[in-house]
Amino acid sequence: MATIEAFAPAKINLTLHVTGRREDGFHLLDSLVVFADLGDRLWLRPARQAGLSVTGPMAAGVPADARNLALRAARLIGAAVDIRLEKTLPAAAGIGGGSSDAAAVLRALRQMGHALPDRLEDLGADVPVCLLARAARMSGIGEVVEPVEGLPALPAVLVNPRVAVSTPDVFRRLERRDNAPMGPIPQNGDRTAFIDWLAAQRNDLQPAAESVAPVIGGVLRGLEAEGALLARMSGSGATCFGLFDTPEAARAAAGRLSAARPGWWVAPTVLNSA
Template sequence: MNGPDGGAEPAPAKINLALHVRGRRADGYHELETLFAFTRFGDRLEARQADGWSLSLTGPTAGAAGPLADNLVLRAARAFEAQAGGRRYALTLDKHIPVAAGLGGGSADAGATLRLLNRLAGEPLAEADLERIGAALGADVPACVRNRTAIGTGVGEALTDAAALTGMGVLLVNPRVAVPTGPVFKGWDGQDRGPLFSDWRQARNDLESPAIALQPVIADVLDWLRALPGVSLVRMSGSGATCFALFEGAAPEVAPPEGWWAVSTELL
């Protein structure tokens, strides 16, 4: 089903291949330079025409997604309607992305909502318009609307397309601890360690240290990933706690230590 009466859209998980914090702004936000990439693993959104907006959640991480009224899917749907009108839908979100994990779960879902509703409405809005709507919902939402490898500056909302890394294997691992974004940024030491250049492999994630200070187990995840054969790069994504290992070929199917969450996937 993929017409005006309804359809479906993937919501790929976001990872930050690099994340440089350059400064703290007067408004309390931080100036960032980051490289966004997206994985084949993620959530999935379905829409079926209805008299009004509604949202139901399924999937293994649905229970941690918080109150439905605050969900970014409904907020994105109403923001789209305010800009472009159109039909209303009963929405079903199949949740697989862990919550508060540095994978942009809510932002990915909002991005998928805006793409899907725009398509069902006959593409009345350009991608740039959808990104502007998304920016009012969260700093990562514009990147998740674009849904392809991009450099983000500002608070992450100013985007420039980057070379695709399609097919590169990635192993995502989370020790099943939630790391709220605010405290991690608050723990940043304020030191500008330099810009993000074109060689992102030589870059860094400036939020790793403050995230580890809050949840020391993140350091254990990074060490475990570095010890895997064939790994080419290990880093934490976003504000954590999910870490990733990149592989030139397919990511291995490995069992993580007991209690940790892991998924083998690839970059889009």
């Protein structure tokens, strides 16, 4: 059988409300998730046993062994495939790199005729939403995923200051775990009204992530200084997104930010463009 190519888009939590904690320590979330038009690429081909190689500009430090979520996804369903993973998304960055890679492998294997198991959140809380890879409201600990229609496409800039942030560390540092859920999501496609609504929502992990990586505050201010209509952190950080009026405005802001901060990963994109 021929090689199958798969795309693992960056996942962005436009909002991330922490609404409680389960007995097992996992947190209850209420999050509006969308996907970017940039991400990792994978190629899968049948082999005698499951295997993985990792290349690309963001490959450094990403495990290529049994810890890698792409390989774990293939092994979970007993698929003998050789996977080549080209990393362009920074790891441990709050944009679901590993989860989106795992979900891309699952989509490709489903296309190759494999059945997927019911409990995907065991691979990672973000895997169910990444399997859908379209705008969705995510709740429970990540296992409840409801598609959301009628959101506008959002020109954006993603910025990661190249500081890895550990998700469990951020959850451990939370001061409150019983915050209010999101309000009803406006779904009439009006960008200005949608961004106004977003501004009234939150990422409840942002203060805890800033205590791990204070540079996040500088990233948010940098995006605002470049004209972002709204700047906020995604997931458990440290990647932040800034929303802009047009793709041209996003590209221009990204150019200025990368010139000013050559050490940062800066990427213009359009969120929710699928």
